[in-house]
Structure formats: structure tokens, C-alpha cells
Amino acid sequence: MVNTHILSPEFAYHEPRSLTEAVALLQTHGPAARVLAGGTDLLVQMKLGKVQVQHLVNISRIPELRFLTSDGGLKIGPLTVHRDLEKSPAIREKFSALFEAARSVTSVQVRLMGTLGGNLCHASPAADSAPALIVLGAKIMLTGGGGTRTLPLEDFFVAPGKTGLKPGELLAEIQVPDPGPASGSAFLKLGRVAADLAKVNVAAFIRRERDVCRECRIASGAVAPTPVRLKKAEEVLRGQGFGGDLCRLAGEKAAAEIQPITDIRSTAWYRRETIKILVRDALQEAWERAGRT
């Protein structure tokens, strides 16, 4: 029987103070090791007996992984908590989708504990930060024994709970490019209650040139095995004069493009119905914001 009042499994605990030390630990212990940051996801899974951990590598005291700088674009350390994203004036002003995604995460306490790196590396299909960062064109930098590599965030997710991280690799930095002029983004989420994971979430990014939609990116979570880019829906708007009918049509395309399942939070049918509305509304919001920059 599961008793969430204790953490029953025993494990070895490591608290590396540098990135090099952390990578060395991960390489030594291989699949027996798990990385702990905020604990809001991993410790829950450990309590519920869903993951077995022999070596817990707590990276939260590595100063090199805790930063948030804004110089046009953003460079975000993986230990940055959701609350810091939400409180950053630069993110609030220029990266609306990321601001709204961070703010939508369950509770103040979880936003103060849960890190952006953890949200991405746990690869929940419902991770709120993922669609927002995908539409903003984010890249991630991974560090391991063999050096560092950078890849687009949208190529990082492989399956529920599974990313492209190789054994011994650690997420070292999240990079978000300057969204540039005449652009806007938005994130919308539908949950059962405010403090919940998404039934469906949607992020949109638009760059406009007067009344024409020059660039358009749409991504969604909790509607497929991983957070997904909705390219067919994007094509509806790209290069077109913007209008409400096109947003509605993009919503219909999105509904056809996703592969939702029925689970404890919602049904596949409901997810297909509601994504139409979320896509339409997110596009309209992003378009209006693009007009104000």
C-alpha cells in the first residue's frame, strides 16, 4: 500500500556543488541515479512508488545552474523556479506566453519549489512551460561528459516522461531568443480547478506586418504523448491577412492534428472540442499583443 506520509525507499544522497561534480556523479551511477531539483515531481513519484532511485543527486546547490538574464533574449538556468519567471519584469513584458504559463502552475508553493529545468526534464505531456517555450523558439543546452550540445526544445521530448537526455547528461541552460518587433505571444490553459495540471494547454506566437500574419507558431500540451507543435494549424495563418475566421479554422486543424487520450483529467473528445477554442483565443490574444509592440 502506498503511504504518502513517508518516503520509504532508502537511497544514497549526493549534493554536488558544481556542474562538473554533478555530471561525474551521473556518469558513475548511470540509470541508478536521478536528478533532484525542486522535488515537486520526483518526490511525489518516489512516494507513489512510480520510480526507483538508488542514488539521488540533488543539484539545487549548484550556483552555476541558478541564473536568469535578459539581454534582448533570455538565458535561464534550469534551477530557476516558476515564481522567478512569473516575477521577472522582462518576461512579463516581452515573453507573455512564458509569463502566463509560469503563473498557471498549480500553487504558489509549487511555483516557489518547482524549477523550469525539472518541468522540462520530467517531460510530462502536460508541462505548462513547454508549449510556451516552444512557440517562443527556445533552445536548450545539455552538458555531459562529452561536452555540450544545443537543440531546439521541441526536439527534446520523446515520450511521456522521456527526453533526449543521454545518460550522464544534464540540462544546463534554456535559451529564448528576442521575440523581436511586432510580435506577441499568449498561453491558455484549461484545468479542472485552478490548482491543477492542464486538461489542455495552448501557446501561440505571432509576428505581424500590418494586417498580415508573417510568422505563426502554435504548440499544445496534454493532447499527445509529448508537448507538440501544431504545424498544420500554423499554416492556416502564415502569410495570410489576419481574421477571426482563420483563427477558427486553425482551431479546427489543431483538433484534427492532435492525438489526445482519455484519462483522469479529461476525455479525448473533450480535449478535441476545447482545443479549438483555446487555439482561436490564443491566436487572437497573440495578434493583439503583436499590435502593441
Add this chain to the structure above:
Amino acid sequence: MKKPIELIVNGQKHELLVAPNELLLNVLRERLGLTGAKYGCGIGECGACTVLVDGKPLLACLALAISMDGREITTIEGIAEPDGRLDPLQEAFLQNGAVQCGFCTSGMILMGRALLSENPNPTEREIREHLRGNTCRCTGYTQIVNAIEDCKCPPEEV
């Protein structure tokens, strides 16, 4: 393997030997006898275990004690005056009848304190938003929100 840590709890220093799988909440409740923080869901959904760590509200049921070395922790036991006078927010909870079974109260009061220290004049919406991770199953939310509103500090008094 157990490791020595130092916790400053309600201003008092404690040196403890903890195992890696000991949770902060268990250490507070079972080893320090501070039972104000409650064990509710155990998975970060109800907020009953909320304590302030370096002034910020965190969930003690999802924090490893071993990772808390050197941190300052405030529990509900630590917010009244040393002479026993209640904190104004505790007083407001009593005045508003914001306590029924009491299980969520410690978390609610600490969340209220954290909110008022960062935003002395929150709107009702901001209060509700701030409390959204704290569940009250007696559903006394209106009284809880009213109690926090009573402790607001309108701009002219800041």
C-alpha cells in the same frame, strides 16, 4: 547514511542527524514536536504542510530534511509574540470564525503572512489566487479571505 544538519526553527537552532529519506515535515512533527504543520495529501496538492523557509512558503511534505541544512524555518508555532500574544492574522482568523476543523489553518495563516509581507494591500482576487494551493474541506474560504482582508494595510497607512 545519516548526515548532520543544522536547522533554525522559529529562531531556535537545532542540530540533527537525518537520513536521506527523512522529510522536513516528519522532522518538524516527530522529532521537534511541532505538530502545527499538518500531513494532508503528502503529494503537494493540499497545502496543509506549508511552512516558511527563509520567509517563503514551501511544502514540508515534499522537502528532504537533509537538503535544508542551514535554512531558517518558521512554523505556525513561531508567529505569535514570545509573551503569547497572537499575531494579528491569527487574531483576525478568530474574529472572523475562519477556523472550523483547523486542519488547514496553519497553512492558511502562513500563506496569508507570506502574501501580506510581499503585498500589504492585496485585492480579494489576489488573496484567492495566493491561496489556491491550500484546500479547506470545511469550505470556510469566505471567512479565511475576510480574515486576511482585515489585516490589509491600505496605501495611506503604509
